Amino acid sequence: MVDSQDGRNASKSRLKKLIYDSSLRSKAIQFFVVLVTLGATYFLISNIVNNLRQMELPFGFGFVWSTAGFDVSWSLIPYDPSMSYGNVYLVGIVNTLVLSALIIFCSTVLGFVVGIMRLSKNLLVAQFARWYVEFFRNVPLLIQIVFWFIVVFSTLPAPRQSYGILDLFFLNNRGFYFPSPVFEEGFLWALIAIILGIVAFVVLRKKSEAERKTTGYPWRFFYPLLAAIIAFVAIVFILSGTPLSWIIPVLQGFNFEGGSFIPTAFVAAFVAMTIYRSASIGETVRAGIQAIHKGQLEAATAIGFPPVQTLRFIIIPQAARAILPPLINLWLTIVKESSLAVAIGFPELVSVFMQTSLNQTGRAIEIVMMVMGFYMCASLTISFLLNQYNKRIQMQEG
Amino acid sequence: MDEQTTAKTELLKFVPKPDRPPIVISHGIAGWLKKHLFGGFWNTLLTIAVFTLLYLLIKPFLDWAVINAVWSAANRRECMTVSPDGACWAGVIRWFNNLIYGRYPDLLQWRVNLGFGIGIIWALPLALKRLKGKLQIGVAGVVLYPFVAAYIFLGGERGDFHYLVFCLGLAYLILLYIDVALVHTRGKKLSQVFDRYLEPIFGKRSAVASFILIMALITVLCLYIFRGVELEYVSIEFWGGLFLTVIISGFSITMALPIGIMLALGRRSTMPVLRWFSIATIELVRSVPMITVLFMSVTMMPLFFPNTMDLNKLAQVIIAVCVFAGAYMAETVRGGLQSIPKGQFDAAMSIGLGYWQTMFLIILPQALRAMIPNIVTSFISLFKDTTLVSIIGLFDIMLMARNISIDKNWFGLHSEPLVAISVLFFVFCYGMSQYSQRLERKLNTSR
Known part of the structure; x- marks a missing residue:
């Protein structure tokens, strides 16, 4: 008699322990959330499938290759209505x-x-x-x-x-x-010169910054070198026959x-x-x-x-x-x-x-x-x- | 020896002090002008430049909007003959009713006023200091008020359930005002007055029981009073103007708050599934423009539900805006939660509060208090963003204003309606932002 009551109490407290066990509880909640999400997803997808079947529009990205047939009023990349x-x-x-x-x-x-x-x-x-x-x-x-x-x-x-x-x-x-700019034949050389000039400028700035940090004064060669870089780019640009014109x-x-x-x-x-x-x-x-x-x-x-x-x-x-x-x-x-x-x-x-x-x-x-x-x-x-x-x-x- | 004497004589020689600088005018109007506007050459130049710019901007606008404006005319042609280079406000005035109520029938517009009036009346007691249980009033308002408002705005045969909730809402409102009166005269709510008679039956729960009993009584009374009243049906297609803008933004912001709180709590949760679910939702919604969410709601949402279900455009849009605003609100709430020191969590835990108790009794009340200015700011931006629904064809105030220009009497009247609604939005939004700033200062000083 006493034993069975004890057993009942023990099982009751075990149940209580289970209910108040936070890790179990968190697992249960997460399981529940996953279940609800899956259920909702299933509901939505089955509806979508049904509706699409009724509209006779199977799901798929194949349409991106078909011809669009309408014009776009302004585009930077080549486009005409016969494209997809x-x-x-x-x-x-x-x-x-x-x-x-x-x-x-x-x-x-x-x-x-x-x-x-x-x-x-x-x-x-x-x-x-x-x-x-x-x-x-x-x-x-x-x-x-x-x-x-x-x-x-x-x-x-x-x-x-x-x-x-x-x-x-x-x-x-x-x-x-x-x-709008027109790039002529020799522009490649000018472009290379411009890129070189930019790289040189970045290096120059780094160097001058380092110089300033060690000595406390701005680097005295900064402006002469900057002028040299600009002159270099300009000379290349002119020598290659001023390959840039404007319409x-x-x-x-x-x-x-x-x-x-x-x-x-x-x-x-x-x-x-x-x-x-x-x-x-x-x-x-x-x-x-x-x-x-x-x-x-x-x-x-x-x-x-x-x-x-x-x-x-x-x-x-x-x-x-x-x-x-x-x-x-x-x-x-x-x-x-x-x-x-x-x-x-x-x-x-x-x-x-x-x-x-x-x-x-x-x-x-x-x-x-x-x-x-x-x-x-x-x-x-x-x-x-x-x-x-x-x-x-x-x-x-x- | 010699050097010393010369030094002494030099010391004794009288050298006048340098003159004091002339007194700088630093007070009065002249001083004020000098300090703020004309101190120095560049400053003066800047002042003159800005002044010229202002003159060039404001003078033509005032000429157009006020001096040459036409305030009453039958159509645009008349406006043009009276004053060709002035604003034609007559068109806006003629359409003003439509800008506010959309195409809601003129004779029934009192219902819109009544619905919003009830909303304002419901919210007023929240400002009272002596009334307790404001959270309950707020929650009841959020839950019941949409039903009451929808019942009044829509009219027609609404079904028993909607009628019941409508009466419940009215009953709550009546009880609320009885309570307000009693609290200020006798210091007790109505349910507290009666609960001692119920104590023998319900014991400890007598307060709740008396509240429910009184509610039931008033509800039945309302059900009886309004049983024969049927309002004329006004379809959602006729809703529009500022009315629709306020419905969409107001409903969305109230729904966004609970959604945002849930998502923010989920994001800070220790459970990985919940956390990742919340993070994915928030980041997904926040990374796309609102207009795409709106397009999605009108094109994709009908596919989500069985086609027997009747979804109207307004419901689709409101769902979309709620989700969108909810994700943004979640980030606001997260900011508020992060501002709460960790000691508050520890203290709550040490006195044995569970997760929900900690959150709703300790953390959220403080976090929400700190967040109120941010919530007002989100409301302002949502209110402005609501104009986007005009792109998908809902007749909000923006589309109404655009439609004036295709009315045959006012054909081509573009700028005046746009200026008018700009001023309207400016007044609303500026007022709210000033209010939120004042609130922020107040909250800062009370800390």
């Missing part, structure tokens, strides 16, 4: 990357200007920068893009009355025209001939996103500079650093550490945000592939996977590379 959907995908990727690269570069430069202006001692300048930031970051980007496209760039005069700068650059309601756009009839051309939608998307992101980059730069301890500036002044050198050697290296991580995030955001150009019909990836191609083929799953795959790869690559660089900068503190 795979080519459309590439055109979209190249356009997206070019647009985002340009935006990243210009908005970073403009953002630094805005950020420094916000810290200006001049009240008018600081307030101007402040309201610039407040205005542009509190209005949705899409509205700004559409505004620049429809209100500003589409109402520009026709090609005959276009705005010209030095008769080289022309802006009108069709787009922006600029001279200047010329008005013929109702449009421009020759030169390069970017459409209005590109210009509008570029301007809108550059301004929009320059506001956020400006805030990042300001926060980064303000994060530097005031004592650093005072110490630099106390040991007699001139203002420019204080900025160059004290402020910027420290601010860069605080600015770079959020700046990387903003650059990634820009790559993703460039997809908003779809709203004004610029042929970037989402527009040519997720809209036109998807409407034509109806292959939702494959196309969504391909587009998202591209953005994921782009994000992961950029963040990996820049994080590597970031780590190098941050390590110098030790």
Whole structure:
């Protein structure tokens, strides 16, 4: 009697132990999560298979080799309607990357200007920068893009009355025209000379930096050697017969001939996103500079650093550490945000592939996977590379 | 000897001190101007340059938007004849109702106001200091309010379950306001007033029992009062304008918070399966643009479900935005969790609290408090990003504004509607960001 009760108690406590055993419990929870995920995946996939069977669209990426049959309004790589959907995908990727690269570069430069202006001692300048930031970051980007496209760039005069700068650059309601370079035969030599010059310049800078660190003075051979490098490149360029010329756009009839051309939608998307992101980059730069301890500036002044050198050697290296991580995030955001150009019909990836191609083929799953795959790869690559660089900068503190 | 005398005479010789520099004006208007605007040559130049730029920017805009503007006209042609180079605000004013309510029928727009009014009334008691149990009010609001609002916005035959939840929501709201009144007059909630009569029956649980009883009573009352009332049905296709923008962003941000908390806890969990699942979800969603998620929701999501299931575009979009906002919120929450010192976890563990108790009683209340400014910031960006739904054809405020230009009376009226909604967004977002900054300062000082 007593024994059996003890046994019952023991089994009860064993059960209790099992319930409160944290490792068992965590395994059970994980098992449950896996089960639910698998169940949901099975549910979704079986539905997809059923639906696709009803629509008679078997899953597969074979369609990328079939002819697209539609034209893309602007492309940097050769494309015509007889090419395949795979080519459309590439055109979209190249356009997206070019647009985002340009935006990243210009908005970073403009953002630094805005950020420094916000810290200006001049009240008018600081307030101007402040309201610039407040205005542009509190209005949705899409509205700004559409505004620049429809209100500003589409109402520009026709090609005959276009705005010209030095008769080289022309802006009108069709787009922006600029001279395009022509590389002639001997350009290979010039190119080699230019590359050599750049390598020499990098070596020179390293050497001069090392010299400055050991002696405390700038290296006196720096500027003469720099002049020598420039002279070398120039001489090679002239000796090889100035192999670079420019084709200047010329008005013929109702449009421009020759030169390069970017459409209005590109210009509008570029301007809108550059301004929009320059506001956020400006805030990042300001926060980064303000994060530097005031004592650093005072110490630099106390040991007699001139203002420019204080900025160059004290402020910027420290601010860069605080600015770079959020700046990387903003650059990634820009790559993703460039997809908003779809709203004004610029042929970037989402527009040519997720809209036109998807409407034509109806292959939702494959196309969504391909587009998202591209953005994921782009994000992961950029963040990996820049994080590597970031780590190098941050390590110098030790 | 000789040297000493010369030195002495030189010491005694009178040398006047150098003149003091003239007094620099450093006070009054002139001093202020000099300090902030005209100190030095370059500074003055900069001031003049910025001033000129401002003049060149603002003068033409004011001429266009205010001085030459037309405020009332029947159509765009009339605007053009009255003032060819001024803004035609008449079109925006004529369409203002549509910008706010979309194509919701004019006579039924009071329902939209009522629905949002109930939402505001529900949220107001959260600002009261003496009321306890705000978490419960918040959770009940998040769970019940969408049903109440949907019942009012949609109308038509909604089925018994929806009707029941609608009445439950109303009952909760009524009880909430009775409680507010009682707390301020007698210092007790209604359920606390009655629980001593129930104590003999339910013992310790009498408070909960009395709460449930009172709720049930008011719910039945509501069910009885509203039983014959049937609102006219307004299909989702007619929803639009600012109304739709607020619904999408508001619903998504409230749903994003629980999703984000779960994902963030999963990411910090010690269980590898949970952790990798959360990391994969967060990173996957965060690495793609929102527009692709929206396109996915309208093209791919119908394939996910059996085709007998009726999914409308709004539901698809809201699901997509919720997931998107949830992944971003997870990172915000993670930031908040990381700001909590490890001692808090240790202390909670040492007094014998389990995982969920530690999280919900100790860690999350502190983390959420620290995160409020960031949550407001995410809400602002979500509110702005909601304009993207216009690309996939939902009639939000952006698409409504674009549609003014294809109305035959106002054909080609592009810039005025865009400027108008820009100003609207600016006022909303700037106000919220100022609020979050004030909150941040307050939270910082109270530490």
